[in-house]
Amino acid sequence: MLAMRMKSPVESETTMTEVVYPNDANPMGMLQGGRLVQWMDTASAVCAQTHAGRIAVTALLDKVVFKSPAKVGDIITIKARLVATFRTSMEVFVQVWARKVIGGDVSPVCEAFFTFVALDGNANPALVPKLKIKTTEEQALFDQAESRKLQRTTNG
Numbered sequence: 001m002l003a004m005r006m007k008s009p010v011e012s013e014t015t016m017t018e019v020v021y022p023n024d025a026n027p028m029g030m031l032q033g034g035r036l037v038q039w040m041d042t043a044s045a046v047c048a049q050t051h052a053g054r055i056a057v058t059a060l061l062d063k064v065v066f067k068s069p070a071k072v073g074d075i076i077t078i079k080a081r082l083v084a085t086f087r088t089s090m091e092v093f094v095q096v097w098a099r100k101v102i103g104g105d106v107s108p109v110c111e112a113f114f115t116f117v118a119l120d121g122n123a124n125p126a127l128v129p130k131l132k133i134k135t136t137e138e139q140a141l142f143d144q145a146e147s148r149k150l151q152r153t154t155n156g
């Protein structure tokens with residue numbers, strides 16, 4: 001079998017933009033957490049599937065932190081970047097910011113780690129290309145992902 005080409009994180013990095021409408025918000029005009037996580041899931045799925053070249057399903061959301069509320073009218077930027085690949089699973093780091101239309105102030109809204117598993121045509125887990133790591137920052141993120149995976153396996 002031919003070896004799969006290693007791919008760098010930049011090849012699958014995904015940025016998504018949304019605007020908070022009243023329908024996305026609670027009665028105080030704050031973006032609902034569930035709607036935000038849905039957007040983050042979409043951005044990270046695009047990232048993971050671009051890397052794998054396959055359909056991938058969400059297996060786990062880890063370390064979700066809501067940092068500050070986004071409000072109706074804010075412009076939301078969601079950035080998803082692959083931090084680790086294993087056999088058939090991949091971990092994606094997702095960061096979210098809100099920008100005010102007037103004044104342009106930017107604030108961090110949320111971050112989380114999503115794990116996806118790539119599937120073959122029979123919906124069985126399928127091997128994914130290894131991640132090409134170049135920088136010490138990328139290596140640190142990979143090491144942290146690996147230790148999270150190890151901890152999950154150890155804790156059953």
Ligand SMILES: CC(C)(COP(=O)(O)OP(=O)(O)OC[C@H]1O[C@@H](n2cnc3c(N)ncnc32)[C@H](O)[C@@H]1OP(=O)(O)O)[C@@H](O)C(=O)NCCC(=O)NCCS
Pocket residue numbers: 056057058059060085086087088089090115117125
């Ligand atoms: C994710 C899923 C495909 C894993 O299937 P499985 O038969 O348990 O697969 P395996 O035990 O062979 O594990 C395959 C990989 O998934 C990883 N995995 C499975 N469950 C996991 C979990 N809850 N969290 C993190 N990783 C998980 C394993 O660690 C393994 O990774 P590796 O190959 O990189 O080492 C299956 O549990 C599933 O279909 N879940 C539902 C997914 C879904 O509906 N998502 C929402 C819609 S997209």
